Amino acid sequence: MDLTYITSPSSSPLQRLLFLPSRNNPSIVTSLPIKNARIKSSFFTNPNPNSICVSASYGGSSIVSTDDDDNNNTSSSSSQAKKLRKLLGSPGIHLGPACFDALSAKLVEKAGFDFCFTTGFGISAARLGLPDTGLISYGEMVDQGEQIMQAVSIPVIGDGDNGYGNALNVKRTVKGYIKAGFAGIILEDQVSPKACGHTRGRKVVSREEAIMRIRAAVDARKESGFDIVIVARTDSRQAVSLEESLWRSRSLADAGADVLFIDALESKEEMKAFCEVSPLVPKMASMLEGGGKTPILNPTELEETGYKLVAYPLSLMGVSIRAMQDALTAIRGGRMPSPGSMPSFEEIKEILGFNNYYEEEKLYATNISQVASQRGYFSASNNTYSTQENVQGDKDQKIESVQDPVIEVFTPEVYEKYVTDDSRGPFSGIWSRKLRVKITGRDGSEKLDIKIPAGFLEGITSIVPALVGVNIKALLDDAALEEGGKVLLDFKDTMGDRIQVFLE
Template sequence: MADLLGGARDPRKRLRELIAAPGPLVAPGAYDALTARLIEQAGFDVVYMTGFGATASLIGRPDVGLLTGTEMIDNARRIVSAVDVPVIADADTGYGNALNVVRTVRAYEQAGVAGVHLEDQVSPKKCGHLSGKAVIPREEMVGKLEAAVAARRDPDFVLIARTDAAAVHGLDDAIERARAYAGAGADVLFVEAPTSEEDIATVASALSGVAPLVFNWAEGGRTPPLSLDRIGELGFSVVVYPIGALLAATAGVRALLETVRRDGTPAAALPGLPSFGEFTDLIGLPEITTLERRFSGESG
């Protein structure tokens, strides 16, 4: 668990080890530092910062390219500071051309994330499971990935190349783009939003041995909800569950507010919620109390 005075970490090497290990690495989506902390406390080895969730939580809007790179990187920095496990962050399109990608990669590295994914959509981008997407030319994205490789200072920083071309030009083009992106230096490949199990299997087969693969188990999205065993059988190395925590939080807040509106108080909802003491323990109050005593000269 991330302590205020935690020891040295090497999350990037750890992420590479986890990706290379047998079986899919499960990466639940966090939209803020609290959800990241909950993911770590639940026993997961990695946190995925969701752009969809970040947009919804920060500005209450859909994921259609409204957040700036500065806002996303600031959110990533807060998430990294809350946990000790590696954080994979959505870096959208890199927020511009290849030169902007250089700055984006450097900034995410400085924020402490273990890896990012960059996508080949036209800016402003859209959530990969929304309609109306467009993609940039393959050669332009290759240049952006080459810029990302050149920009990273830590060779263990993981670069994930995402293509959204399947929905625009078809699965064959998406696979060919993924191959080109691996050739440009991407460490991991991410073909977004295949719409059938057959297409998922085709992606896995065609890219087997090229690079490790990400499967986006987008809750309610266009990709079929395969079992974790099946995802592993197909050969995917990472599976992200981007918005489950966001949807659960939305449902919980709605239920609480309905209780308050009906009864005038939240009393009837409290038995199903963490107690005040449980929550303050969860967010690290015991450590704060210990540090206050330590640095105030108190003993015991």
């Protein structure tokens, strides 16, 4: 335990803080006032190497602050890495479809998988609409990864390509993936610009540089203090030879890789030979769907061969492309996609979490919703009006938020006390005249039907924008000698709704 004196910015008594030596979450056990203490250093050794704490004492109570803003993100990565390592140590083979965005990752988790991969091929396709040929950047991959990690609670192994540069770039990439929340990262030994697996033109860096990349990744992991799983991939089978890929796999394991992966092995025999390399280090297989170089084996065969992890890189991307093509063909032909080809609207809402959102929304409901139960209400955020029937009929919209205030439409009786027949001026007696404002939707439904003092007509323009600019006094002057019930205005607004104003 560490007892440390803290600098106070004032002459208030300093305090001594007693910390438990927990690396990730130091806790104050007690605080002991020390009067007339001598001021010492304003910084102190924090048990968490990733943050700096500053403490000051004001009137006998201590205030502690940290610069540990990234701790929340990286602690998530640490937790996910533990889950992934537990998975690697458990019996059997583990299957991981590759996702390319938050929605596909959410679907993987909902399908019951224990983990998944990200695919650079898929992210480049979904985000850029471009081939996986080194065009997508580190920043774009990390950004996509952050969105994915926020959508799921299962461990995700991120595609780190070739680290986006030299050994120092690799360190930055690993630290960035840790902050994004990834449980693991795949790093390959290709040159820049890289090429997608199983495609032509692949080249690899020298043996020394390939090993140095993994050492840099291990160093970045140590410096971060979070045990991200490092998957070392070599593309040398296709670029050089099987023998070269086996040699590199052994060397990458010696450099500190947690999982080994040779891409584009061409036979069951080659896959077996690979699994015999560094037998204590788990092996990963990629079952490239649709016609890659590697034989497609079922999970039982892969486990018997010696694999621990299996990636399915194109399944979700491939079926998404075909489904969208089929849907577009149907729409172009004047048809809707067949019901069996897509989930219902209710199923889509459930997948995206609408029902959970509605349940959580109830926790923060306020009494502002009571105002909406009046005859009409107005949403200031989108300049729309609605009647009581609309509110009751729309079960999905229970309340208006505090930031979206409701303007109540009052009945004439509320304003009767303001009637001033004896008042002078151009609007003398206007509050004694009553108007009826009626709005009929283009579908024939009644949207609004209220009676108001004539003097309030200008105020109602915030509710019915179509009345902006109406000369109320001129209308009333023209109707001065008319009997009640005269139509002052009757027109359709830009939305096709019929607006009518009657003099009662």
